[in-house]
Amino acid sequence: MKVMDVYxxxxxxxxxxxxxxxxxxxxxxxxSAFWLLIFTLIPMGIVIYYSFLTRGPWxxxxxxxxLDSYRLILxxxxxxxxxxxxxxxxxxVVICLLAGYMIAYxxxxxxxxxxxxxxxxxxxxxxxxxxxxxxxxxxxxxxxGLVNNFLIKIQLIDEPLxxxxxxxAVLVGLVYTYLPFMILPLYASLERLDRSVLxxxxxxxxxxxxxxxxxxxxxxxxxxxxxSVLVFAPALxxxxxxxLLGGAKAMMIGKFIALKxxxxxxxxxxxTYSLMLLLMTLILLYLYMRVGGGKEAFQEQR
Amino acid sequence: xxxxxxxxxxxxVKRYGDVIAVNDLSLVIxxxxxxxxxxxxxxxxxxxxxxxxxxxxxxxxxxxISGEVVNDRPPYERSSNIVFQNxxxxxxxxxxxNIAFGLRLKSRRTPEPEVKKLVAQALELVxxxxxxxxxxxxxxxxxxxxxxxxxxxxxxxxxxLLDEPLGALDRKLRKAMQKELRRIQQEVNITFVYVTHDQxxxxxxxxxxxxxxxxxxxxxxxxxxIFQSPQTRFTADFMGAxxxxxxxxxxxxxxxxxxxxxxxxxxxxxxxxxxxxxxxxELSSGAATSFSI
Numbered sequence: 001m002k003v004m005d006v007y008x009x010x011x012x013x014x015x016x017x018x019x020x021x022x023x024x025x026x027x028x029x030x031x032s033a034f035w036l037l038i039f040t041l042i043p044m045g046i047v048i049y050y051s052f053l054t055r056g057p058w059x060x061x062x063x064x065x066x067l068d069s070y071r072l073i074l075x076x077x078x079x080x081x082x083x084x085x086x087x088x089x090x091x092x093v094v095i096c097l098l099a100g101y102m103i104a105y106x107x108x109x110x111x112x113x114x115x116x117x118x119x120x121x122x123x124x125x126x127x128x129x130x131x132x133x134x135x136x137x138x139x140x141x142x143x144x145g146l147v148n149n150f151l152i153k154i155q156l157i158d159e160p161l162x163x164x165x166x167x168x169a170v171l172v173g174l175v176y177t178y179l180p181f182m183i184l185p186l187y188a189s190l191e192r193l194d195r196s197v198l199x200x201x202x203x204x205x206x207x208x209x210x211x212x213x214x215x216x217x218x219x220x221x222x223x224x225x226x227x228s229v230l231v232f233a234p235a236l237x238x239x240x241x242x243x244l245l246g247g248a249k250a251m252m253i254g255k256f257i258a259l260k261x262x263x264x265x266x267x268x269x270x271x272t273y274s275l276m277l278l279l280m281t282l283i284l285l286y287l288y289m290r291v292g293g294g295k296e297a298f299q300e301q302r
Numbered sequence: 303x304x305x306x307x308x309x310x311x312x313x314x315v316k317r318y319g320d321v322i323a324v325n326d327l328s329l330v331i332x333x334x335x336x337x338x339x340x341x342x343x344x345x346x347x348x349x350x351x352x353x354x355x356x357x358x359x360x361x362x363x364x365x366x367i368s369g370e371v372v373n374d375r376p377p378y379e380r381s382s383n384i385v386f387q388n389x390x391x392x393x394x395x396x397x398x399x400n401i402a403f404g405l406r407l408k409s410r411r412t413p414e415p416e417v418k419k420l421v422a423q424a425l426e427l428v429x430x431x432x433x434x435x436x437x438x439x440x441x442x443x444x445x446x447x448x449x450x451x452x453x454x455x456x457x458x459x460x461x462x463l464l465d466e467p468l469g470a471l472d473r474k475l476r477k478a479m480q481k482e483l484r485r486i487q488q489e490v491n492i493t494f495v496y497v498t499h500d501q502x503x504x505x506x507x508x509x510x511x512x513x514x515x516x517x518x519x520x521x522x523x524x525x526x527x528i529f530q531s532p533q534t535r536f537t538a539d540f541m542g543a544x545x546x547x548x549x550x551x552x553x554x555x556x557x558x559x560x561x562x563x564x565x566x567x568x569x570x571x572x573x574x575x576x577x578x579x580x581x582x583x584e585l586s587s588g589a590a591t592s593f594s595i
Contacts, residue, residue, distance in 0.1 A: 200390035202377045204404035
């Protein structure tokens, strides 16, 4: 009797989980744990493992434990490039916050029936390849690009401005790429904002300005924090934008790490620097959350 | 009615697109009066309140507060304050800071010791002395409601506008809060304009009640007048009258106009029996009417 077998199996399984609750919880979490294992923990483990290995001749990796890579982490070049990356990432967050807040605010409060269409426009760039969009900026910013040609044509300048292959170009690329990641969480928190609370502020005597700084802004802190994290973390480790728009003078940490792997063929050292980047990103984000009152900001509003 | 008009509406109209929310309303509310706007949902009572408070602007007609036209004044320049239906407390501020919000704004610039004193008084008025440091989310509905009341009253408005403030409370708490509201109103002696759809609530608290329907007043009067002699079938029905009959006036004696002892009227119902009644609606013979017993 096959049906009876299945029934009996089910019954004994249930009894097993009832008697061993730890296994029960494990079983219930196993789908998420499975994906987490495959896409996060195993790759992470490989990177950590490699960081303790020895570099062999011709860039091979010898399976021999060493701390050599960790002795190189305070390389002044690494620290200098890391500092520049933090500076560019922070500037990106600040500019995205200012611009993103205005855009999100305008869509949430004045979007009317076109709200969904406007949000669609915000995410529209994701429909084309990121690589192509960064290349497009080269066409815009180069010495004979659209911007310089236009400025020369209206005789504002005689010589083309150095718009490409510097920190400015990288910053433009970063802001352009990550702005939607700021707009969406900001929009969500502005949209969720209870309109009657704003009416109450006006009714109690707050001018538009007072209302914005004392009510709207503090109540959308959660959106500002999550937007900042979504922009900061990938901007800090960005590889492609500084590679294409930055050139040698505006190297960022992602490029530096890539050079260790590909240029120097030193996989253990590249892995170590990757871990350093991860660790420092975590520390910076932790500090940011603490200063920004993170715990409270992530609590449900109302 | 008292002599000074605290709030006055003169032929106020408000439309939303094609829908007329408030249709040519005129009304005078006296100083220190507890005035209720009563009606089913969608009758325009909340819109009327928002017109007084400045959250809506009338399409035509005038709104006066203490004799001044306030049509073009934004809410923050009006001497009225609103207690919202969902309380609309600031979730990021403590009870103390919620109540002090208005006092600390630039337009009032209250010195901090004064703010502390007034907040303490306001908390005492609503019996929430020990809750100043809490956040709104840590309070029950009734407590939040009282914070909203204190936050508005601390500014000493000339008119306090209450939009179904007890709607979200359970029956028992609502009863207690009705008494409490009446006590507070008499203590601070501020004009209260109170919006509700609960006729019992309007009857038990108000000096006068306006029954509203489709953006218009059906009847304005004291609770007794409205309850005992409703002038329209709608009012009677809304007040909970059961035995409503339709009929036709077969004989009417108008009596002397303006005289308390009006004439009599004889009505024949559709079902064929005849009743006699006081003719305080100045009915004439042949008019269709309805009445309740």
